[in-house]
Amino acid sequence: MFTTHPHSAPRRHLPWDDDKPHEECGVFGVFGAEDDEGRGGDAAALTALGLHALQHRGQEAAGIVSNDGEHFHSHRALGLVGDNFSSREVIARLKGTMGIGHNRYSTTGDTVLRNVQPLFADFEFGGLAIAHNGNLTNAYALRRQLVHRGCIFQSTSDSEVIIHLIAISLYSTVVDRLIDSLRQIEGAYSLVAMTQDALIGVRDPYGVRPLVLGRMGDAYIMTSETCALDIIGAEFVRDVEPGEIVVIDEMGLRSIKPFAKVPSRFCIFEYIYFARPDSTIEGANVYNVRKRIGAELARESGLDADVVVPVPDSGVPSAIGYAEQSGIPFELGIIRNHYVGRTFIEPTDSIRHLGVKLKHNANMGLLKGKRVVLVDDSIVRGTTSMKIVEMVRNAGASEVHMRISSPPTAHPCYYGIDTPEREKLLASHYATDAMARHIGADSLAFITHDGLYRAVGHQRRDPEFPQYCDACFTGEYPIRLADREDGPVQRQLSFLAEQE
Numbered sequence: 001m002f003t004t005h006p007h008s009a010p011r012r013h014l015p016w017d018d019d020k021p022h023e024e025c026g027v028f029g030v031f032g033a034e035d036d037e038g039r040g041g042d043a044a045a046l047t048a049l050g051l052h053a054l055q056h057r058g059q060e061a062a063g064i065v066s067n068d069g070e071h072f073h074s075h076r077a078l079g080l081v082g083d084n085f086s087s088r089e090v091i092a093r094l095k096g097t098m099g100i101g102h103n104r105y106s107t108t109g110d111t112v113l114r115n116v117q118p119l120f121a122d123f124e125f126g127g128l129a130i131a132h133n134g135n136l137t138n139a140y141a142l143r144r145q146l147v148h149r150g151c152i153f154q155s156t157s158d159s160e161v162i163i164h165l166i167a168i169s170l171y172s173t174v175v176d177r178l179i180d181s182l183r184q185i186e187g188a189y190s191l192v193a194m195t196q197d198a199l200i201g202v203r204d205p206y207g208v209r210p211l212v213l214g215r216m217g218d219a220y221i222m223t224s225e226t227c228a229l230d231i232i233g234a235e236f237v238r239d240v241e242p243g244e245i246v247v248i249d250e251m252g253l254r255s256i257k258p259f260a261k262v263p264s265r266f267c268i269f270e271y272i273y274f275a276r277p278d279s280t281i282e283g284a285n286v287y288n289v290r291k292r293i294g295a296e297l298a299r300e301s302g303l304d305a306d307v308v309v310p311v312p313d314s315g316v317p318s319a320i321g322y323a324e325q326s327g328i329p330f331e332l333g334i335i336r337n338h339y340v341g342r343t344f345i346e347p348t349d350s351i352r353h354l355g356v357k358l359k360h361n362a363n364m365g366l367l368k369g370k371r372v373v374l375v376d377d378s379i380v381r382g383t384t385s386m387k388i389v390e391m392v393r394n395a396g397a398s399e400v401h402m403r404i405s406s407p408p409t410a411h412p413c414y415y416g417i418d419t420p421e422r423e424k425l426l427a428s429h430y431a432t433d434a435m436a437r438h439i440g441a442d443s444l445a446f447i448t449h450d451g452l453y454r455a456v457g458h459q460r461r462d463p464e465f466p467q468y469c470d471a472c473f474t475g476e477y478p479i480r481l482a483d484r485e486d487g488p489v490q491r492q493l494s495f496l497a498e499q500e
């Protein structure tokens with residue numbers, strides 16, 4: 001039981017009390033994008049192209065903020081990059097040789113537009129725009145303290161706490177204020193930020209999300225993945241290191257490492273599913289890693305079959321690896337319609353079901369009478385696998401065996417990949433045999449943890465110091481989940497108690 005002051009009636013939902021991370025984002029920043037034709041800089045055009053290459057990292061909204069040395073210009077919109085940033089007028093308005101941009105996957109609803117990044121604020125020292133990929137794990141606690149101190153938040157995004165922490169910092173330079181604020185936040189963050197005269201990139205000490213540095217002539221780029229460098233013909237320089245701050249201005253490039261060093265824990269799910277296969281992350285090409293995972297899977301749980309069929313598109317590289325290793329022919333037994341989004345990014349379970357049918361069709365001519373090995377990257381809720389197995393059986397397959405290029409996903413991600421809560425994860429309820437029955441497959445196998453680590457170039461998963469963040473498979477969260485230490489109800493109660 002608790003009581004509240006009569007004037008502070010209990011509220012079921014605080015505006016930002018959203019229990020689940022929704023950030024699955026891509027970021028891009030460019031410095032020194034001069035143009036020869038007096039357009040005032042090519043930053044926005046390059047950023048739009050970069051965001052287009054990163055569209056797989058977030059499809060619900062996109063934004064660009066540019067800077068022409070005097071003024072900041074911004075455009076943010078719901079929808080795809082191509083739908084909002086392909087007009088000459090929009091790009092012409094975003095003048096400047098510096099720009100940053102962001103792709104976002106977020107919840108639907110009327111609060112969405114105000115959450116679209118880059119976030120921008122005017123400070124004592126001038127303007128600052130910031131774009132964040134990842135998810136902060138103590139944003140709720142910080143926000144409560146900041147609201148208590150009088151900060152007025154404009155969005156429900158976790159990233160906005162960074163803006164307020166910078167605003168109230170007692171340090172004088174932007175970089176010192178940023179460092180001061182980063183020391184207070186916890187969680188996963190790859191950031192690109194832009195001041196009046198500098199582009200800044202930051203990767204959290206564990207390096208959970210990717211961030212790379214590139215060059216194009218005299219211009220510098222910092223972005224989530226190398227595919228965003230390729231699209232504009234920029235050259236890859238190096239990964240921004242975990243815990244590193246890179247500041248680029250007229251003086252050149254400066255690297256600052258203000259945090260105590262911790263063993264890095266890059267997200268292994270980026271390799272399995274999230275990153276684009278043509279990207280190279282931390283020295284490894286994503287496509288090759290996926291093929292190696294498929295080969296490991298064939299070594300670990302191979303069987304006699306007639307065809308290896310990928311669940312397109314994400315299952316394709318590992319199915320190729322599986323087929324090469326097993327000697328079973330690879331065939332496109334399921335055809336994907338490319339004009340629908342990722343099934344996962346659908347608001348309700350019923351629509352998500354429909355999404356699977358909209359998206360895939362079995363190639364009957366090929367599958368009839370065949371023993372099929374289906375390869376997909378993950379089973380989350382099990383919706384996709386169940387539908388696909390049924391579809392392949394209905395197309396006349398005599399046996400359907402499912403092979404998954406990740407270990408069972410039994411735990412939610414709190415570091416920036418959108419996964420459902422634990423109760424909705426099939427692997428949190430069922431062992432593999434029961435999952436096989438649930439999805440209707442004749443057999444089901446997942447890659448082992450060690451098999452996965454071998455595929456990314458290690459002998460095995462080091463149980464004491466795992467080389468990656470694999471919390472979604474193991475439940476071992478490398479970064480404290482401060483906001484989850486009390487449940488949402490506890491958090492509301494303590495907030496109300498503070499108000500009394």
Ligand code: AMP
Nearest residue numbers: 314344378379380381382383384385418
């Ligand atoms: P489900 O139907 O819930 O089991 O989802 C599994 C499918 O969703 C797999 O085919 C994956 O390719 C895809 N998937 C897995 N994780 C994600 C994610 N975080 N965002 C979007 N799609 C995902």
